[in-house]
């Protein structure tokens with residue numbers, strides 16, 4: 023048993039070393055990925071309950087030369103730990119705004135783009151000035167840009183967050199709470215914060231087959247509406263979920279049922295097909 027324990031131990035440490043070596047390698051490569059233009063933005067349509075396009079969410083993709091497409095679920099945490107999320111996040115903002123401008127110039131109707139902000143990026147002292155500068159240089163109406171923040175980002179330091187969010191909101195930018203319902207249970211902050219949209223987390227949408235799931239989504243929608251927020255359900259995959267969300271008076275939907283995140287050429291083809 024002892025020998026077995028030792029070999030198991032050896033096996034695990036070897037695995038762990040391999041894993042941290044891979045992490046270090048990935049981190050170094052992520053550092054270069056920006057310069058090498060290996061990062062891309064995909065865009066996922068957001069629709070109203072009639073299937074009309076109301077906006078897009080920008081989602082990062084890393085086209086790694088050997089590993090292929092690396093999921094943001096894997097590299098965003100790495101980017102956050104290493105601080106690389108700050109330059110990467112800045113690139114995302116610039117890229118999404120430049121893309122919106124290009125669509126406008128070509129009369130492709132895209133009402134707005136939502137960009138995810140990570141905690142570290144949100145706390146950058148110059149964030150508000152940078153967003154203001156990018157908007158000013160682009161001449162896009164500020165309400166074309168939405169910033170998505172998670173509850174945990176907001177509630178890490180609520181007073182600080184409130185001030186930042188008010189400054190962003192004063193620029194005319196929209197603010198959304200992402201993954202709503204999965205973080206802190208305190209709802210108190212919602213009264214005070216300048217929020218436009220609540221994004222109902224995919225886990226609740228998946229639970230809509232059960233009575234409890236329905237009750238939770240109903241409660242979120244009614245809370246949101248009574249506070250004047252728009253609700254958008256994330257991860258809508260089936261017509262049954264859509265029908266249920268419609269019954270519950272959810273306002274908007276995003277999910278594979280309507281469209282997956284797409285590259286720019288794919289999205290442009292989608293936009294032309296869905297032109298109304």
Ligand code: C2E
Nearest residue numbers: 081082094095098114138139140257258259276277278283
């Ligand atoms: P998120 O912000 O909650 O983004 C929604 C995720 O759900 C996306 O995963 C999207 O592809 C996926 N999704 C959309 N519809 C469906 C559906 O119907 N079913 C299922 N199963 N999934 C669906 P993705 O693109 O892999 O992104 C994962 C996470 O990585 C994002 O979650 C976000 O937290 C983070 N992320 C992505 N891009 C950025 C970025 O530019 N900056 C930062 N800070 N984080 C980002």
Ligand code: CA
Nearest residue numbers: 079138170200
């Ligand atoms: Ca998001």
Ligand code: CA
Nearest residue numbers: 200201221256
């Ligand atoms: Ca989300």
Ligand code: CA
Nearest residue numbers: 200201223224
């Ligand atoms: Ca999420």
